[in-house]
Amino acid sequence: MIxxxxxxxxxxxxxxxxxxxxxxxxxxxITPVLTLAMGLDIKYAIGASIIAVIATSSGSTxxxxxxxxxxxxxxxxxxxxxxxxxxFGALLTGILxxxxxxxxxxxxxxxxxWNMIRKLRMGTELNETVKADKIxxxxxxxxxxxxxxxxxxxxxxxxxxxxxxxxMFGAGLASGLLxxxxxxxxxxxxxxxxxxxxxxxxxxxxxxxxxxxxxxATVYFFNGSILPQIAxxxxxxxxxxAVIGSRVMQVLPAxxxxxxxxxxxxxxxxxxxxxxxxxxx
Amino acid sequence: xxxxxxxxxxxxxxxxxxxxxxxxxxxxxxSAAILALGLLLFLIxxxxxxxxxxxxxxxxxxxxxxxxxxxxxxMMLGLFCLILTPVLRVVVSIYAFAKEHDTQYxxxxxxxxxxxxxxxxxxxx
Numbered sequence: 204m205i206x207x208x209x210x211x212x213x214x215x216x217x218x219x220x221x222x223x224x225x226x227x228x229x230x231x232x233i234t235p236v237l238t239l240a241m242g243l244d245i246k247y248a249i250g251a252s253i254i255a256v257i258a259t260s261s262g263s264t265x266x267x268x269x270x271x272x273x274x275x276x277x278x279x280x281x282x283x284x285x286x287x288x289x290x291f292g293a294l295l296t297g298i299l300x301x302x303x304x305x306x307x308x309x310x311x312x313x314x315x316x317w318n319m320i321r322k323l324r325m326g327t328e329l330n331e332t333v334k335a336d337k338i339x340x341x342x343x344x345x346x347x348x349x350x351x352x353x354x355x356x357x358x359x360x361x362x363x364x365x366x367x368x369x370x371m372f373g374a375g376l377a378s379g380l381l382x383x384x385x386x387x388x389x390x391x392x393x394x395x396x397x398x399x400x401x402x403x404x405x406x407x408x409x410x411x412x413x414x415x416x417x418x419x420a421t422v423y424f425f426n427g428s429i430l431p432q433i434a435x436x437x438x439x440x441x442x443x444x445a446v447i448g449s450r451v452m453q454v455l456p457a458x459x460x461x462x463x464x465x466x467x468x469x470x471x472x473x474x475x476x477x478x479x480x481x482x483x484x
Numbered sequence: 485x486x487x488x489x490x491x492x493x494x495x496x497x498x499x500x501x502x503x504x505x506x507x508x509x510x511x512x513x514x515s516a517a518i519l520a521l522g523l524l525l526f527l528i529x530x531x532x533x534x535x536x537x538x539x540x541x542x543x544x545x546x547x548x549x550x551x552x553x554x555x556x557x558x559m560m561l562g563l564f565c566l567i568l569t570p571v572l573r574v575v576v577s578i579y580a581f582a583k584e585h586d587t588q589y590x591x592x593x594x595x596x597x598x599x600x601x602x603x604x605x606x607x608x609x
Contacts, residue, residue: 431539
């Protein structure tokens with residue numbers, strides 16, 4: 204019993220560090236460990252990963268007393284799209300064929316992956332100048348943050364707000380309908396569609412993930428899918444891991460974060476695409 | 485003069501942000517403490533306090549289990565507190581935007597909170 208708890212704490216620690224750096228929920232690490240390595244029913248694995256997402260989000264929000272990297276306005280504005288999407292997704296379960304969605308979202312992620320590789324090759328990480336669009340200015344979405352790797356304050360504009368809003372709606376739809384962590388889509392909406400720098404994208408995604416997951420967590424909590432003996436040691440490990448991860452994220456160069464991001468996104472995208480065709484990898 | 489008031493409001497904003505940071509850290513810390521206590525009891529007792537394969541799922545059974553000091557009940561309470569921390573984040577953000585006199589974002593964040601409450605209600609029933 205103690206050995207299992209310790210193992211889960213360690214898995215959580217790792218998932219928390221990785222999740223906080225990338226702005227992803229850590230479900231891609233936790234679900235395979237729970238289902239494949241520990242033989243847990245997928246129902247309980249999903250319940251545990253919902254808790255994992257919240258723990259990653261909350262752990263990384265409290266790493267700093269004042270988080271100056273995340274963009275609270277973008278988070279709250281886009282959160283409307285995500286939460287409404289999540290509720291729609293939950294209501295549409297059984298009506299929409301998930302296979303099409305898996306293919307669609309898989310392709311979107313692969314596109315985002317290709318786009319990230321292009322950004323890496325062009326080397327335009329922070330010196331990209333983006334002309335803010337009218338909506339971004341009206342909603343006061345443009346921001347700035349102090350980059351601890353470059354040791355300078357980075358001012359940034361965002362563009363294509365309606366596009367980002369739509370992708371966020373899709374991210375919510377996916378998490379409500381397919382129960383998959385929508386962190387990858389959130390980072391994509393901000394980084395690829397809205398041209399926001401990667402670090403604020405990741406930090407903002409982290410905050411939003413927690414809020415979106417909280418919206419669906421009560422369903423799992425009250426229907427018994429959350430096993431305390433699994434979720435609690437995981438959550439404790441993740442909380443500590445996420446505090447560490449969000450501190451590491453701030454000092455890592457954005458380029459390095461992107462390099463870690465590309466294979467992860469590629470893997471998730473491919474996995475979804477295959478799932479759409481009925482193949483589980 | 486104008487410079488000075490701007491500076492002062494910036495300082496006031498910083499203190500609001502620090503207060504919010506402390507509230508959030510408090511919320512997460514309390515959840516973590518309950519989780520750790522529950523896990524420790526579970527490992528010491530070698531039992532969750534419920535028949536095999538069962539754990540409390542309703543607010544009532546969780547609370548009565550917590551009073552009886554049952555490990556699984558305390559762990560579920562900790563998880564519930566953890567689920568509430570992002571909600572706390574949204575609530576304190578409304579306060580922060582109100583302090584900044586940013587009506588637009590007080591409205592936007594309140595909408596997020598309302599959607600959250602709706603989904604909580606859907607989840608419970």
